[in-house]
Amino acid sequence: MSVHSAALISTEDLARRLGAPGLRVFDCTTYLKPRPEGGYNAESGHANYDKGHIPGAAYLDLGSELSDTSSKLRFTLPPLDVLTPAFAAKGIGHGTFVVLYSHASPVWASRIWWMLRAIGFDDAALLDGGLDKWKAEKRPLSSEPSSYPPATLTLRARPGIFVDKEEVKAAIGDKGALTLNALSHEQHKGTGGVTYGRPGRIAGSSCVPAASLLGPDKALKPIAELRAAFEGVGAAPDKRVLVYCGGGIAATLDAFVLTAILGHKNVSVYDNSMQEWSNDASLPMETG
Numbered sequence: 001m002s003v004h005s006a007a008l009i010s011t012e013d014l015a016r017r018l019g020a021p022g023l024r025v026f027d028c029t030t031y032l033k034p035r036p037e038g039g040y041n042a043e044s045g046h047a048n049y050d051k052g053h054i055p056g057a058a059y060l061d062l063g064s065e066l067s068d069t070s071s072k073l074r075f076t077l078p079p080l081d082v083l084t085p086a087f088a089a090k091g092i093g094h095g096t097f098v099v100l101y102s103h104a105s106p107v108w109a110s111r112i113w114w115m116l117r118a119i120g121f122d123d124a125a126l127l128d129g130g131l132d133k134w135k136a137e138k139r140p141l142s143s144e145p146s147s148y149p150p151a152t153l154t155l156r157a158r159p160g161i162f163v164d165k166e167e168v169k170a171a172i173g174d175k176g177a178l179t180l181n182a183l184s185h186e187q188h189k190g191t192g193g194v195t196y197g198r199p200g201r202i203a204g205s206s207c208v209p210a211a212s213l214l215g216p217d218k219a220l221k222p223i224a225e226l227r228a229a230f231e232g233v234g235a236a237p238d239k240r241v242l243v244y245c246g247g248g249i250a251a252t253l254d255a256f257v258l259t260a261i262l263g264h265k266n267v268s269v270y271d272n273s274m275q276e277w278s279n280d281a282s283l284p285m286e287t288g
Contacts, residue, residue, distance in 0.1 A: 003223050007113070007260035009099055009125040011134050018056060022096050024148055025057040027131070028109045029102040038195050039275070040246075042074060048103060052141035054127075054134060057101075058148055060090060060112060073272045075247050077115065077162050084119050084155040092121065093151025101127035101134070106218065107210055107250045114252040114269055117259075120156025126256065129219035136217065163242060163268040165276055165283060171242050172204045172284065178235055179205040182245040182254045183274070190287030196246050197278030200287035206233035210250040213257055226257050237264050244270035244277070 017023055029045025042063050049059045060066060066086055068076040077083070092098055098116070102108035109126050116124045127134070135141070171177040181201050186192035188207040190200035201207070208229050215221050235241050241258060243251040248271045258264040270277075277283050 003128070003220050003226070003261055005260045007125050007256070008128050008220070010128050011137055011139060014054070014099055014127055014134075015139055018054070020097075023056075023099065024091050024096045025054055025099045025101070026060045026090070026112070027053045027057050027102065028060045028062065028100050028112045029104070029131070030062050030108050031104070034194050038197075040194060045103060045108075050143060050145065052135075052143055053146075054101065054131070055140055055142040055144075056146050057142075058090065058146045060100075062108060062111060065090075066112070066115065071272075073247070073275050075111070075249060077118070077248075077271050080119050080155055080157050083115065084153055087116065087119070087121070088153035089150050091148025091151050092116070092124075093153040096123065096151060098124040099127055100124060101130045103131040105211075105250075106130050106214070107253045110252040110256040111249050114161065114255055118158055118161040119153075120158055121153065129217050132218040160266075160268050162248075162271045164271065165280070167268070168202065168242055168244065168270050168277070169283065171240070172202070174240075177240040177242060178233070180233065180235065180241055180243045180251075180254060181205050181207040182210040182243055182250040183207070184209050184211065187246075194246065195278065196274040198281075198285055199278075200285045202244060202274075202277060203284035203286050205244070206235075208233055208235070208254055210245065210253040213253060220257065220261070223261060227262055230258060230262065235264075237262070240266045240268070242268045242270060244273040246273055247275045248273045 031043040032040040068078040100109035243254045245251040251269045
């Protein structure tokens with residue numbers, strides 16, 4: 001059975017709706033380039049957007065426009081009362097339906113979706129398969145830059161959508177909570193892949209890699225497979241699930257699937273994730 005959710009839109013459905021009055025389409029791509037000494041360099045996807053994007057789509061620059069630039073850590077969530085007008089200035093607001101996509105990985109689009117959720121905006125969907133599937137199907141592309149008129153957007157803050165290290169620490173050993181790593185199994189075990197500081201995982205955490213949720217066409221796997229992946233690590237619907245990754249990006253794809261596809265009601269993302277946790281020696285980690 002394929003995945004059906006109000007928060008997921010197919011390439012076919014989006015192609016049919018392009019140009020609709022309230023539709024707001026955004027390319028959310030950022031690129032991460034691994035550094036030899038560990039971690040990543042982040043590159044804006046704007047140059048790639050300029051070469052070819054879905055017709056009418058505007059570009060959202062997560063790193064420079066929608067992150068807290070005063071934070072020493074990358075992609076830190078800004079205060080919600082700062083984030084809300086930033087989204088409104090881009091044309092996201094009451095009476096609009098927002099479609100988010102990215103290139104190479106959907107995690108950039110899911111990060112923006114999760115941020116919109118935090119401010120209480122729910123009329124947003126991910127493009128299933130992203131730009132990769134759109135291009136593979138030979139659908140039209142445009143190199144004309146687009147933007148939308150500013151909109152009106154009211155903050156309806158949802159506490160607990162994002163959590164900090166104290167809340168993650170408090171959940172260790174809590175039978176009613178499950179901490180979940182969205183990085184690769186080798187990063188989880190501390191045996192390979194990019195590290196952000198100390199190798200390994202948050203003590204007591206399980207692993208469902210964000211990349212494992214996607215089929216070869218970058219669209220989400222069938223719902224039965226998604227459900228099995230999370231049930232396999234004990235992510236029951238009645239549990240509180242706290243998801244983390246390297247910097248709070250990949251974690252949002254796990255969180256999106258749990259919330260928008262599988263109907264979980266109590267899911268949080270650890271905003272600064274391993275870039276913060278693994279560099280604080282007081283916080284417990286495990287390997288193996």
